[in-house]
Amino acid sequence: MRTTTEVFEDHLAKRLSGDVESDIKENYSRDVVLLTGTGAFEGHDGVRKSATELAHYVGDIPFEYKHTLVKGDYAFLEWTAKGEGKVVYDGADGFVIEDGKIILQTIHYSVRDRAS
Numbered sequence: 481m482r483t484t485t486e487v488f489e490d491h492l493a494k495r496l497s498g499d500v501e502s503d504i505k506e507n508y509s510r511d512v513v514l515l516t517g518t519g520a521f522e523g524h525d526g527v528r529k530s531a532t533e534l535a536h537y538v539g540d541i542p543f544e545y546k547h548t549l550v551k552g553d554y555a556f557l558e559w560t561a562k563g564e565g566k567v568v569y570d571g572a573d574g575f576v577i578e579d580g581k582i583i584l585q586t587i588h589y590s591v592r593d594r595a596s
Contacts, residue, residue: 486583487582488550490517490555496545500527508527512526512527514584515584516530517587517588530587537589541561541562542562544562545557548570555575556573563594568591574586
């Protein structure tokens with residue numbers, strides 16, 4: 481079984497490469513819960529909806545991972561994203577990973593116009 485670090489690092493790599501479907505299949509529990517500033521999402525379809533929502537708000541802009549932390553079954557990510565016209569300075573995701581799968585993810589970010 482994969483460790484928390486292995487699952488977390490695979491998730492991060494797959495998201496940077498844009499491989500959302502493989503990320504969902506390999507790294508998320510079928511019963512995963514995502515808690516975000518716009519609501520709660522459940523299961524693999526919920527992960528897809530959350531990813532689609534982020535893409536809607538920021539478009540196809542590059543993400544940068546600023547800080548990662550793993551402790552036991554828990555992981556944390558601080559991230560930014562900057563692109564044409566849009567920027568996220570305060571991205572923060574928390575994870576609970578059990579039995580080789582993400583079972584809970586919290587997601588926070590604020591999208592701003594790049595000139596702000």
